[in-house]
Amino acid sequence: xxxxxxxxxxxxxxxxxxxxxxxxxxxxxxxxxxxxxxxxxxxxxxxxxxxxxxxxxxxxxxxxxxxxxxxxxxxxxxxxxxxxxxxxxxxxxxxxxxxxxxxx
Numbered sequence: 182x183x184x185x186x187x188x189x190x191x192x193x194x195x196x197x198x199x200x201x202x203x204x205x206x207x208x209x210x211x212x213x214x215x216x217x218x219x220x221x222x223x224x225x226x227x228x229x230x231x232x233x234x235x236x237x238x239x240x241x242x243x244x245x246x247x248x249x250x251x252x253x254x255x256x257x258x259x260x261x262x263x264x265x266x267x268x269x270x271x272x273x274x275x276x277x278x279x280x281x282x283x284x285x
Contacts, residue, residue: 190221190223191224192264192266193220193266193267199256199272206254208250209249216247225265235247253275254273255275256272257273257283270283271283
């Protein structure tokens with residue numbers, strides 16, 4: 182019997198939010214593209230593993246907050262480790278994130 186191993190990669194849901202944000206803030210485009218490619222080419226069992234790849238990521242349950250373009254932008258997502266999916270809730274400037282409206 183031959184065993185097959187399939188490397189699960191993370192499914193990114195909400196790419197349209199990334200594209201809309203990048204059109205509004207063109208300087209975020211390359212960082213957002215890099216974040217997406219890194220997310221899709223990995224598999225994370227839990228937050229500690231994700232944090233090894235995304236060192237500045239923070240858990241603000243149920244969300245995970247990612248710094249984009251250094252500290253200039255924030256990507257807010259819900260990561261489901263069992264389904265290997267990340268659902269993007271919003272992408273914000275640092276100032277918009279600071280207002281905290283995304284938590285509601």
